Amino acid sequence: AQTVTQSQPEMSVQEAETVTLSCTYDTSESDYYLFWYKQPPSRQMILVIRQEAYKQQNATENRFSVNFQKAAKSFSLKISDSQLGDAAMYFCAYRWDYGGSQGNLIFGKGTKLSVKP
Amino acid sequence: ETGVTQTPRHLVMGMTNKKSLKCEQHLGHNAMYWYKQSAKKPLELMFVYNFKEQTENNSVPSRFSPECPNSSHLFLHLHTLQPEDSALYLCASSQDGSGRAAYEQYFGPGTRLTVT
Numbered sequence: 001a002q003t004v005t006q007s008q009p010e011m012s013v014q015e016a017e018t019v020t021l022s023c024t025y026d027t028s029e030s031d032y033y034l035f036w037y038k039q040p041p042s043r044q045m046i047l048v049i050r051q052e053a054y055k056q057q058n059a060t061e062n063r064f065s066v067n068f069q070k071a072a073k074s075f076s077l078k079i080s081d082s083q084l085g086d087a088a089m090y091f092c093a094y095r096w097d098y099g100g101s102q103g104n105l106i107f108g109k110g111t112k113l114s115v116k117p
Numbered sequence: 118e119t120g121v122t123q124t125p126r127h128l129v130m131g132m133t134n135k136k137s138l139k140c141e142q143h144l145g146h147n148a149m150y151w152y153k154q155s156a157k158k159p160l161e162l163m164f165v166y167n168f169k170e171q172t173e174n175n176s177v178p179s180r181f182s183p184e185c186p187n188s189s190h191l192f193l194h195l196h197t198l199q200p201e202d203s204a205l206y207l208c209a210s211s212q213d214g215s216g217r218a219a220y221e222q223y224f225g226p227g228t229r230l231t232v233t
Contacts, residue, residue, distance in 0.1 A: 004159070035221075043205065045224035091160070104150075104173065105222060107160040 002027045004094050006108035013082045014116050020067075021077045021111050023092030032096040034068065034075045035105070040088040048090070051075065079113075087115045119143055121225035123208050129231045130198065138193040138228045140208030148213035149191040150222065151183060154205040166191060167213050198232045205229050 003026045013019035025034070036048040051059045051068050058066050063083075067076045079086055089110045096103040121142045130136050142149065151163040165173035166185040180202075182194040191208055209222040 037224075042226065044226045045207065045209075047221050050221070104162050104165065105160075109157065109159050 002029075002094060002096065002103075002106050004092050004106050004108040006090075006092055006111050008111045009109070010112045010114070012114045012116060013079070013086075015082055015084060017082055018078060018080045019082055019113065021079075021090050021092075021113065023075045023077070023108060025073050025075065025092070025094045027073070027094065027096065029096040032094060032103075034066075035093040035095070036064070036066070036075075036077045037091040037093060037107075038086075038088045039091065039110075040085075045091070049077065082115050084115050084117060087113055089113075121208060121210055121223050123206075123225035123228050125228060126226065127229045127231075129233060130195070131233055132198060132200075134198075135194070135196040137195065138206055138208075138230075140191040140193075140225055142189055142191075142208075142210035142223070142225075144210060144212075144223060146210040146212045146223070147188050148211045148220075149185060149188070150209040150211075151191065151193055152207040152209065154207055154227070160207070164193075195230075198230075200232050203230055203232045 005024045032053045034051045037045050038048045039045045049059050049061045049064050051066055058068050063080045065078045089112050091110045092108040093105045095105050124139045148167045150165050153161045162175050163177045164183045169185050180197050184192040205227045207227045208225040211220045211222045
């Protein structure tokens with residue numbers, strides 16, 4: 001079975017500092033996508049960053065970057081220059097993709113990130 | 118209205134009531150989803166509709182009944198719920214299809230349901 005594990009229920013970072021959120025996953029598939037979603041207190045979940053498993057280069061989106069280690073099945077999110085607006089629940093998610101078919105999103109339990117001013 | 122909207126945002130209902138949650142997407146997507154989000158648990162996929170056809174029912178109890186009249190609207194009909202059904206119910210939509218593409222799911226703000 002495919003699973004996603006986020007081992008850090010809560011994390012805290014000082015404003016302007018860098019924080020890394022961990023995610024590991026278990027799958028026997030070779031083609032898949034990985035995502036980080038952010039859910040602020042207002043509750044609307046938004047996509048932060050995505051990574052295609054077939055790409056070796058780590059994805060980056062402004063202050064957000066990932067460290068994708070396919071062999072280790074690890075997909076961590078690094079937030080640089082943390083801002084107060086980054087405070088939220090962060091969910092790691094996985095979806096397999098093969099031959100035009102796609103699986104459903106499988107989410108981790110989430111990490112609650114607090115940003116201290 | 119843009120994106121994915123959900124109404125109501127909050128709902129309190131008794132175990133004998135019947136109510137419905139509504140979701141509407143303004144993104145031109147062809148797939149819609151219902152998720153249940155409970156405290157300290159991963160998001161649970163409940164139902165998937167693709168081109169108005171239900172393609173997934175993730176072993177959801179029959180007291181939850183989905184309806185997708187067209188690709189822009191999705192309902193979740195509720196009846197004789199239990200207190201453990203209290204949760205945040207999220208709707209999402211995506212542009213499903215084939216090929217190598219990470220089809221992003223866009224989420225609504227959710228309905229906070231409390232069953233008393």
